[in-house]
Amino acid sequence: MVAQLRERNFILSRYGGEVYGFVHRAFLEYLAAADIAHRYKEDREWTPEELVAYVIDRHAEDSAWHEVILLVIGQIPERDAAHAIDRLLQLHRSPDHFGNRMLVLAVRALAEVTKIRTLASQSGAVADALCGAVSDSFLAGEAGLGAALPALETFNEYWTGRQRYLHWFLLRGQHLEEVSDAAEVAGALRLSVELAHALALFSPAPGVRGMVLSEISRLTKDVTTTRTLWMDRATSDPHEEPRRTALQLLSRSFVQHSQAVAALRDRSSLDSVPALRIEAFQAWAAATDACEVYEVGALALDDEHPDVRCCGIWILGFGCPGDPRGRETLQQRAQSDPEPDVRSAAAEALKAAEMLVPTRT
Known part of the structure; x- marks a missing residue:
């Protein structure tokens, strides 16, 4: 048997002498869980209370046991999984436990239950615990719920906890001082297209x-509606963060579409934030034919902010190194721009253009 498992099934590996081990930890975890489930269901070795004590109380704090616990919960009856x-x-609510590790494990355990609708009470309790966890978060990611998000994404729109959490999020969660963790959980719960649009436009x-703008393409296949929303937010949102997100999404997904390019052109000159004008110029240049890149770089050089002018310098240096107009402009900027950083960037861009021209011709 050992020889077959090692030589034919490739489950065991020989470490030396007569010492063997599993080639992958997943085999060990699966077999350990199967053994516990068999001893509980077939051999009646434990009562439900004793099973919880053996599996949860003894091992929940040990992360090496988490996969085993999840596999066990997926193999036992729903009423026992509920316990x-x-x-x-x-354990999550106990003052002896700091952080949300037990909550994350509870969410992942819930995802292992086949008939999750029978665990309505536990679903509601998990949703309430999530609300509490993100409410206590004062920094992005502080709640430590990242490992729970893939499990939450498996719950369908009829999951008992979904409406409970989203109701709280709309009335309280989106108004938190630090909203990132609360928004991530909401995004994992499959927002409806209508709700996503409303949040993208009107959330305070x-x-x-910004989060909803990133999610919207996953929620609908209507690319026209998605593109229209992104263009509107790139030009109309009053805050820098959503405008930045919309610009990045447009440049990644619709960079060759004429309306999207028009929105990038608009932002390159009209956005009040220099960093966003830079992003717009870069995305616009990347979407432009090589023979027209000079015009984009030249417009960037007319900007009052030196960082945006430096952006224009590098568009000329790398985007049209063989264009005589670009080289002449770079030479002028290297000598006459009022900002030392821009003059220095122009000198470096000239050197880069000289190296690139032979490879372009």
Whole structure:
């Protein structure tokens, strides 16, 4: 048997002498979980309370056991899985446990249950615990819920906890001082297209508006509606963060579309934030035919902000190194621009253009 598992099934590996081990930890975790489930369901070795004590109380704090716990919960009856999840939530609420590791494990455990609708009470309790966890977050990512997000994404629109969490998010969560963690959980719960549009346009939190703009393409296949929304937000949102997100999305997804290019051109000259004008110029230049790149760089050089002019310098240096107009402009800027950083960038861009021209011809 050992020889077959090693030589034919490639499950075991020989470490030396008569010592063997699994080639991948997943085999060990699966077999350990299968053994526990068999001893519980077939051998009746434990009562439901004793199973929870053995699996959860003894091992929940040990991350090496988490996959085993999840596999066990997926193999036992729903009523027993409910007891295990209840216990994880009790541990989460205990003052002896810092952070949200037990909550994350509870969310992942819930995702292992086949008939999740039978665990309505646990679903509601998980949603309430998520609300509490993100409410206590004062920095982006502080809630530590990243590992729970893939599990939340598996819950369909009828999951009991979904409406509960989103109701709280709309009335309280999006108004938190630090909204990133709350918004990530909301995004994982499959917002409706209508709700996503409403949040993108009217949420009082810039972070929520930006998050929803990123999510919208995953929620609908209507590219025209998506493009229109992104163009509107790139030009009309009053806050820098959503405008930046919309510009980046446009440049990645619709960079060759004439209306999207027009929006980039508009932002390159009209946006009040220099960094966003730079992003717009870069995306516009990347979407422009090589023979027309000079015009984009030249417009950037007319900007009052030196960082934007430096952006124009590099558009000319790398985007049209063989264009005589570009080289002449770079020479002029290297000598006469009022900002030392721009003059220095122009001198360096000239050197780059000289190296690139032979490879372009």
